[in-house]
Amino acid sequence: MTDRLTLQRFADLAQAYGGVIERWPASDQVVARDMAQTAEGAAILADALTLDHALDAWRVPLPDAQLAQRIAASAPHAPKLRPAKLRVRIGLWWSGIGAAAALAGAVAGFATVTLATPHDAAVSADTSFGDLADKDS
Amino acid sequence: MTEDDPDTGLLARIGHGDAVATRMLVAAKLPRILGLATRLLRDPVAAEDLAQEAFVRVWRNAPKWQPGRARFDTWLHTVVLNLCRDRLRRRRDAGGDALPDVADPAPDAEATMIAAQQARQVADAIAALPERQREAIVLVHYQDLSGAEAAQVLDISVDALESLLARGRRTLRAQLGPSRKGDAHD
Numbered sequence: 284m285t286d287r288l289t290l291q292r293f294a295d296l297a298q299a300y301g302g303v304i305e306r307w308p309a310s311d312q313v314v315a316r317d318m319a320q321t322a323e324g325a326a327i328l329a330d331a332l333t334l335d336h337a338l339d340a341w342r343v344p345l346p347d348a349q350l351a352q353r354i355a356a357s358a359p360h361a362p363k364l365r366p367a368k369l370r371v372r373i374g375l376w377w378s379g380i381g382a383a384a385a386l387a388g389a390v391a392g393f394a395t396v397t398l399a400t401p402h403d404a405a406v407s408a409d410t411s412f413g414d415l416a417d418k419d420s
Numbered sequence: 421m422t423e424d425d426p427d428t429g430l431l432a433r434i435g436h437g438d439a440v441a442t443r444m445l446v447a448a449k450l451p452r453i454l455g456l457a458t459r460l461l462r463d464p465v466a467a468e469d470l471a472q473e474a475f476v477r478v479w480r481n482a483p484k485w486q487p488g489r490a491r492f493d494t495w496l497h498t499v500v501l502n503l504c505r506d507r508l509r510r511r512r513d514a515g516g517d518a519l520p521d522v523a524d525p526a527p528d529a530e531a532t533m534i535a536a537q538q539a540r541q542v543a544d545a546i547a548a549l550p551e552r553q554r555e556a557i558v559l560v561h562y563q564d565l566s567g568a569e570a571a572q573v574l575d576i577s578v579d580a581l582e583s584l585l586a587r588g589r590r591t592l593r594a595q596l597g598p599s600r601k602g603d604a605h606d
Binding site for chain 1: 471
């Protein structure tokens with residue numbers, strides 16, 4: 284651990300790593316924070332921060348969810364992404380359940396609620412659960 | 421340096437086919453990979469393609485990942501940097517030395533023309549740096565790697581890294597900084 288830091292070394296570090304001391308080598312940070320309290324140290328840091336802030340203007344977009352989904356699906360043992368058409372049909376299947384349940388509740392209104400099995404049961408139920416890809420969308 | 425690698429546990433789970441760990445790693449690393457590739461390639465489509473290629477290597481290496489030699493994040497940056505270098509070399513060989521247009525700025529940066537213009541100026545200034553200086557600046561300032569980690573990725577000493585950073589920042593300050601009459605020296 285560095286217990287001494289010359290002003291020149293402080294300036295060199297600011298020139299290399301910028302004005303954020305947390306980016307400097309860990310071994311220099313404690314002493315550097317003390318030196319940053321001096322007028323000379325504060326001026327050096329302020330100067331370096333000017334460039335840091337200018338560099339921060341260049342931002343790049345975050346990755347979109349579809350890219351992340353494709354990459355996760357490319358991993359070995361990852362659950363396969365279903366074709367979009369099939370996902371739409373599954374969505375309709377769930378909508379059918381919701382509509383049927385609501386209708387049953389409204390009409391019957393007592394005793395037990397009869398949940399009608401949807402007619403378009405072409406999609407097997409085993410694809411409707413536990414699919415992480417669907418939870419993202 | 422490597423004993424507290426926070427990614428080791430995730431990699432072990434991925435090696436056992438844990439889909440949740442896979443998604444967690446993608447969520448954690450994809451923005452970093454894409455940020456590095458976008459800034460070095462300045463081509464968002466190529467950067468996305470490269471990110472997918474980098475993750476193929478992650479999946480291949482996760483089951484046999486050995487903690488201790490390097491942090492996973494450092495290794496991943498080395499992979500992405502090498503992939504970027506390959507693409508830039510192929511681009512140069514193909515005669516397409518001119519860099520594609522700067523990546524679209526983030527939506528909030530797009531909010532004002534001034535912010536977009538500033539982003540473009542920075543991107544152009546960094547692109548004009550010598551390759552090693554550009555890589556050093558991107559790794560330390562934008563990727564937040566420590567000096568030791570960035571030096572490891574670039575396969576140079578920390579002293580050499582600091583020299584690259586200082587020269588790069590000096591050039592950038594001359595190009596991006598306001599004309600300050602009292603700023604006569606570094």
